[in-house]
Structures are given as structure tokens and as C-alpha cells.
Amino acid sequence: MQTNVEWAPAGRILGDSDVRIWGMTARERLRRIYRRAGVAESAPPDGTVVLTRGTWVYDESVIKTLVARPGAVLVAADGEAVAAHVPAARADEAAAALEAGRDPGGLTRLSLEELSYNQELRKREEPILLKLSRENVRAVEARTFKGSYKGVTDLVTKHVWPVPARIVTRWCAMAGFTPNMVTFLGFLLVLGAQYYFWNGQFGLGLICAWIMTFLDTVDGKLARVTMTSSKIGNVFDHGIDLIHPPFWWWAWYVGAFHLASPPPAGWYVEWMSVSPLPLPELALAVILVGYVVQRVEEGIFMRAFGMHVHAWRPFDSFFRQITARRNPNLLILTPAWALGRPDVGFYLVAIWTALSLVVHTVQLVQAFATPRERVVSWLSR
Numbered sequence: 001m002q003t004n005v006e007w008a009p010a011g012r013i014l015g016d017s018d019v020r021i022w023g024m025t026a027r028e029r030l031r032r033i034y035r036r037a038g039v040a041e042s043a044p045p046d047g048t049v050v051l052t053r054g055t056w057v058y059d060e061s062v063i064k065t066l067v068a069r070p071g072a073v074l075v076a077a078d079g080e081a082v083a084a085h086v087p088a089a090r091a092d093e094a095a096a097a098l099e100a101g102r103d104p105g106g107l108t109r110l111s112l113e114e115l116s117y118n119q120e121l122r123k124r125e126e127p128i129l130l131k132l133s134r135e136n137v138r139a140v141e142a143r144t145f146k147g148s149y150k151g152v153t154d155l156v157t158k159h160v161w162p163v164p165a166r167i168v169t170r171w172c173a174m175a176g177f178t179p180n181m182v183t184f185l186g187f188l189l190v191l192g193a194q195y196y197f198w199n200g201q202f203g204l205g206l207i208c209a210w211i212m213t214f215l216d217t218v219d220g221k222l223a224r225v226t227m228t229s230s231k232i233g234n235v236f237d238h239g240i241d242l243i244h245p246p247f248w249w250w251a252w253y254v255g256a257f258h259l260a261s262p263p264p265a266g267w268y269v270e271w272m273s274v275s276p277l278p279l280p281e282l283a284l285a286v287i288l289v290g291y292v293v294q295r296v297e298e299g300i301f302m303r304a305f306g307m308h309v310h311a312w313r314p315f316d317s318f319f320r321q322i323t324a325r326r327n328p329n330l331l332i333l334t335p336a337w338a339l340g341r342p343d344v345g346f347y348l349v350a351i352w353t354a355l356s357l358v359v360h361t362v363q364l365v366q367a368f369a370t371p372r373e374r375v376v377s378w379l380s381r
Helices: 026-036 061-069 088-099 135-148 155-159 162-175 178-199 202-225 232-258 267-274 281-306 312-323 326-338 342-369
Strands: 010-014 046-052 056-058 072-077 081-086 108-110 129-131
Touching: 010 026, 010 088, 026 056, 026 061, 026 312, 046 056, 046 088, 056 081, 061 072, 061 108, 061 342, 081 088, 088 129, 135 162, 155 202, 155 312, 155 326, 155 342, 162 281, 178 202, 178 232, 202 326, 232 281, 232 326, 232 342, 267 281, 281 342, 312 342, 326 342
Parallel strands: 010 046, 072 108
Antiparallel strands: 046 081, 056 129, 072 081
């Protein structure tokens, strides 16, 4: 949430360095954080000033908290004072003290521990507060990249993509690519996967799909580490993520059951031939309806309790890694295609979607049956 500009404090950055992180100096990074936090260029004489040292790298959440806490000073782990929010009349005095690493005095110390839970990224982690130098710039980049990651997500994003995504994110930042450029490329790959799945060319479709999921990780991390996220970009990215999966599974259904060659003979084919139900169509209905209902349940939980259902209890966070979302479903479909049975993969996705829907429904029922004060994220405790 941005600060009301009419009452916003002024921002003042002390010192500078030519060491660049993600293609920008620490001072430029602070300017971007100030803009995102609604910090004004100047303050009236009776206003306040947020002072930060331009050779340090701050977590955005730290600056936003400091903006909302007049009369606070931020002290690093070694006791060095690095930022403060003071009355305008004390700005020069406080600036001199901070440049010497001293506490200006008369201020409340801001603890990093109280800022360790990030609700937006659904994780508990000490926020970033590091002094930037040529010797540690790569380590600081690695730390800020790690800090940009969601703590609760699917297993591919959490365990497979981090290292390659950091390399590509840095390359994009140095090349001047914006997050929206990456998102648009991902959108083209969404269309490519849709086309290939529909035409039964599952190998090419899976290549497009997996690259898209990788870029879906890169664009968000690029936005966070370069402080270039925007409301339009956020809507574009999340809108694509929300809408495209059902169309992929529908296209897979067409490619697997209306264009592909009949499966080899065996018990599976014999069982299918005597089934009284149109099983492919039933599976498609389960996948599509199951996906929509699960997202609706997540929305109900968010609206009722102000947090993601996946951040409620340890089990809920674990289940988010494997629930029937895009990446776990692709982990089912990819080996099924490799074994020459995209049809079987489709049925397995339907079964997993049904089971996941049961789990999410139970989660929602349990939450409404639990006293409201006890429905809080285990990560915030």
C-alpha cells in the first residue's frame, strides 16, 4: 500500500557507490523503493524525513515499514545505524549521525525480527539489510533473488527453477529487459503450447509449456529484484496464469482423443470399450470443473481469512507443492507422453484434480469450523 502523498515523508539518501546490483546502484534501487512507497521529493518544515544510507541494500518491506513508523531507527545486526525516520527539524543532525554509523538518539529501534514474515510471498525470512561492496555484490544479488521467491509454491518452481532462473534474471536485468517483455514472451508460448496440444504434437507443446513456466518464474523475480513491477504488469501476469491452464487441458483432450492414433490393444482398451460412460469427456469435465472450483475455494478462503489457504498450516503449505495446478499436472503429462500414452496421462490428471479438490474442500470446511482467531498463518508465528 502506498503512503498518501499529501502526508508522505520526504526521502533523503546519504552517500553513494558505483557498485551495481542487478544493473543499478544501491542508490538508484533506493530511489525506486521510495517511489513505490510513496515517499515525496520534499517535506514541509513540520513534516518528516526518511534517511537511508546509499551504500546499503534494503528489503522493500523494511523501507515501507520505516515510512510508516516516524521516530524509528533501523540498526543492522552489528549495531550500525543505517536508516531513520525523523522530524524535518532533526534531518541534518540525524543524517550526520547515520553517516558515521551512529544512532541519532531519541528514536525507537526497528527490529528486523518483527519484519520476518512476508505475507505477500507467504514465507518467514529475515529481510534483506546488507552493505554493498565489490567483494559481496554477487552474494547480495543471490540474497535478493532468494528474497524475491515465494515460500509456498509448487515443487518445480521451488526446487528446480531457482538456479537457472537467477542466471536468466540477471542476464535480463543487465540487458535492460523489462518484466512485461518476459511476460509477453511467456504469453506467446502459452499460445504455442495450446496450438501444439490441440494438434496432437505433444512434444513441441510440452517444450513451449515448460519454457513458459520457467519464464513465469523469471518475470516475477525480475520485477522484484529491479523494483519495476507495475499494476498493469501484475494483472497481465496473474491473468495469464489464472486463465490459460484449463485451455491447455482442453487442447490436450482434443489432441489425445480426437487426433491421436488408437492406443495399442490390451486390458486398458478392452475396459474402455465396455465402459458405459464417455470417459474422456468425463475426465475433461472433472479437470475443468475441478480447476475452477479449487480457485473459487481459494478465493473464498482469502476473502474470509485475509490470507492464502496454502499459508495456514504446514500441511497446507506442503500440499501447495503438489496440488493439481499447472506444473504438477505437467509433471504427470510429460512422462505419459514420453511413454506414448498421452491419454493415460490425461486420466491421471483428472484423478489427481478430483483428489486435490477433495483436499481443498476439506481445508475450507475445517477453516470455517475453527475459531476465527486460530485461523492464522503458521509462518507468522
